[in-house]
Amino acid sequence: MQRNIKLKEEHTLRVCENIILIGKSINLDETKLFIAESVALFHDIGRFKQFKKYATFDDRKSENHAALGVKILEDSGVLSCLPTSEQELILKSVEFHNLQKIPAKLKPDILLFSKLLRDADKLDIFGVITEYYVEKDKNPNPALELELADAPTYSHEFIEDILNYRVSKNNLNTHNDMKLFQLTWLFDINFPVTFKCFKDKNYLEKIIKSLPDDETIREVHEHLKDYLDLKKHLKNKN
Numbered sequence: 751m752q753r754n755i756k757l758k759e760e761h762t763l764r765v766c767e768n769i770i771l772i773g774k775s776i777n778l779d780e781t782k783l784f785i786a787e788s789v790a791l792f793h794d795i796g797r798f799k800q801f802k803k804y805a806t807f808d809d810r811k812s813e814n815h816a817a818l819g820v821k822i823l824e825d826s827g828v829l830s831c832l833p834t835s836e837q838e839l840i841l842k843s844v845e846f847h848n849l850q851k852i853p854a855k856l857k858p859d860i861l862l863f864s865k866l867l868r869d870a871d872k873l874d875i876f877g878v879i880t881e882y883y884v885e886k887d888k889n890p891n892p893a894l895e896l897e898l899a900d901a902p903t904y905s906h907e908f909i910e911d912i913l914n915y916r917v918s919k920n921n922l923n924t925h926n927d928m929k930l931f932q933l934t935w936l937f938d939i940n941f942p943v944t945f946k947c948f949k950d951k952n953y954l955e956k957i958i959k960s961l962p963d964d965e966t967i968r969e970v971h972e973h974l975k976d977y978l979d980l981k982k983h984l985k986n987k988n
């Protein structure tokens with residue numbers, strides 16, 4: 751229990767650092783950086799109650815941790831000293847952070863902060879999982895693996911999604927499915943600095959190394975390397 755609570759505390763602090771890094775890269779002013787940091791600080795608040803109540807981080811087996819977080823923030827009144835527009839910004843960014851896609855037609859500020867949070871969150875999850883894949887045999891943690899089968903197989907639907915630049919919405923059955931699914935998140939990254947961090951930290955190589963060494967995975971590797979090279983030249987447009 752304590753290990754997983756600590757994991758989420760540390761994750762939250764790193765998401766705060768990431769969101770400031772990304773916010774500065776697009777020249778957000780001090781006030782907006784402060785709101786961004788608050789969004790990051792509160793984004794996974796539902797995780798603590800979720801783990802306490804259900805002993806899992808799997809939303810499918812418990813409840814949606816983002817919706818739970820919104821409820822906790824509303825019930826606690828912790829945001830009540832802020833202007834209504836800022837409360838809405840924080841609540842909506844928390845609510846949308848784990849959706850497969852950000853809803854269409856959002857207010858520009860809500861869209862911006864949702865994108866910032868989603869990038870900052872994904873960047874840290876990539877760090878957590880790559881570190882975990884390297885040392886998982888020494889220190890396994892079922893909560894991080896969503897109790898999936900540790901089989902050497904993977905579903906080709908994820909390969910199709912990667913080769914077609916789609917974020918996956920397929921069902922996960924094995925650890926390898928989860929790794930491939932997480933690689934499809936690269937198609938939902940919004941800011942150039944996030945791509946830069948992903949590249950600088952060699953996350954692609956680390957994830958690929960933890961997958962079976964076969965022709966299909968090598969194709970996925972080449973495809974994603976090309977994609978990242980292309981994204982390197984992206985300019986901030988948010």
Ligand SMILES: [Fe+2]
Pocket residue numbers: 793794815847848
């Ligand atoms: Fe989350």
